[in-house]
Amino acid sequence: MELRHLRYFVVVADELNLTRAAHRLHMAQPPLTRQIKQLEEEIGVTLFERSRRGLALTTAGQFFYEHTLQVLEKLDTTITATRRIARSNLLMFGIGFVPSLFYGQLPLLVRGLRQKDNVELSLVELTTVQQIQALKAGRIDIGFGRLQIDDPDVEQEILFEEPIIAALPAGHPLENTQPTLAELARYPLILFPASPRPSLADVTLGLFRRRGLKVHVAQEANELQTALGLVASDLGITLVPEQVGRLKRDNIVYVPLAEKHITTPIICSRRRGEPPSPVMQEANAILKVLVDNRLSGRYP
Missing domain, CATH: 3.40.190.290 (D-Maltodextrin-Binding Protein; domain 2)
Structure with missing residues (x-):
């Protein structure tokens, strides 16, 4: 699992629409679909319910979404602090x-x-x-x-x-x-x-x-x-x-x-x-x- 999988997942979960998510990520829809399927296969869990009406998070998907947001937020905070330390020689x-x-x-x-x-x-x-x-x-x-x-x-x-x-x-x-x-x-x-x-x-x-x-x-x-x-x-x-x-x-x-x-x-x-x-x-x-x-x- 790579960091991009988590970021892609969060955007798809936000949009619940692969076309809009792909647009936000500045990428084509087919590779985004493949990345989400790879993530589900690696975890061994279905994260999205797929129907004609679109996507919906499964119960497991909702849990994974909430915790992934925390992971990415902590990572972003760490990166920001690291850059601040580098600039100020702390x-x-x-x-x-x-x-x-x-x-x-x-x-x-x-x-x-x-x-x-x-x-x-x-x-x-x-x-x-x-x-x-x-x-x-x-x-x-x-x-x-x-x-x-x-x-x-x-x-x-x-x-x-x-x-x-x-x-x-x-x-x-x-x-x-x-x-x-x-x-x-x-x-x-x-x-x-x-x-x-x-x-x-x-x-x-x-x-x-x-x-x-x-x-x-x-x-x-x-x-x-x-x-x-x-x-x-x-x-x-x-x-x-x-x-x-x-x-x-x-x-x-x-x-x-x-x-x-x-x-x-x-x-x-x-x-x-x-x-x-x-x-x-x-x-x-x-x-x-x-x-x-x-x-x-x-x-x-």
């Missing part, structure tokens, strides 16, 4: 992060780096495993996650340990307590992220399993916000890093655990053996201040 700096870190000090790092006029930041939501792959491929320059992963090409630094707390639906029997994991295990568990694994979901399950506790996973969610929405709907409880407690939502209460030693690390990942660029040096300096503030209690 330095690109990619940051990968797991969502739960954005409720703590990570925004302060981003804010500090954005004050540099010659830096273009790229923020990418990635699991720790995905961050390792993105670092090795050069798609990001630094990653912030929660899993320790042994890879010869990547170095990891534990910045600090963060307590784990429980997110409960409002009115839950444990709302005004500091529950133990044994008490929490009695209630349905919302697990996140569902994929890709390993992830915080495996860390959560490991906490219960190491204590011989069986849990009932009522639902798995890919996104933190979805998991919290399920908790607010009274479908279960979930465990989250302490920073997430800053996110106030209706029908959710956060409670600390009785076991104060249960924590999750915040881990910074960088490419191993690579001399730090000026932007990386600036990022490291900001990080040092943020970590020092956290460890000294100046930032909760």
Whole structure:
């Protein structure tokens, strides 16, 4: 599949008429028809219903159309940003992060780096495993996650340990307590992220399993916000890093655990053996201040 197939498909889907679509694309109709058929054959799905009255998107075609628009929009945005960087000689700096870190000090790092006029930041939501792959491929320059992963090409630094707390639906029997994991295990568990694994979901399950506790996973969610929405709907409880407690939502209460030693690390990942660029040096300096503030209690 080539990019032109997607662009041709979008124009045909917009026009629902091959003659008008071919005119817009400045090409003859027969080759356009062949390109659309090639696309359908490659995907293995009929995208258009064909009748005497013209074309109509199938259900699968409508789904493909909506997502293709997103792909092309993202591509156009990337091309525009790339041209801007080339014209202005900006330095690109990619940051990968797991969502739960954005409720703590990570925004302060981003804010500090954005004050540099010659830096273009790229923020990418990635699991720790995905961050390792993105670092090795050069798609990001630094990653912030929660899993320790042994890879010869990547170095990891534990910045600090963060307590784990429980997110409960409002009115839950444990709302005004500091529950133990044994008490929490009695209630349905919302697990996140569902994929890709390993992830915080495996860390959560490991906490219960190491204590011989069986849990009932009522639902798995890919996104933190979805998991919290399920908790607010009274479908279960979930465990989250302490920073997430800053996110106030209706029908959710956060409670600390009785076991104060249960924590999750915040881990910074960088490419191993690579001399730090000026932007990386600036990022490291900001990080040092943020970590020092956290460890000294100046930032909760």
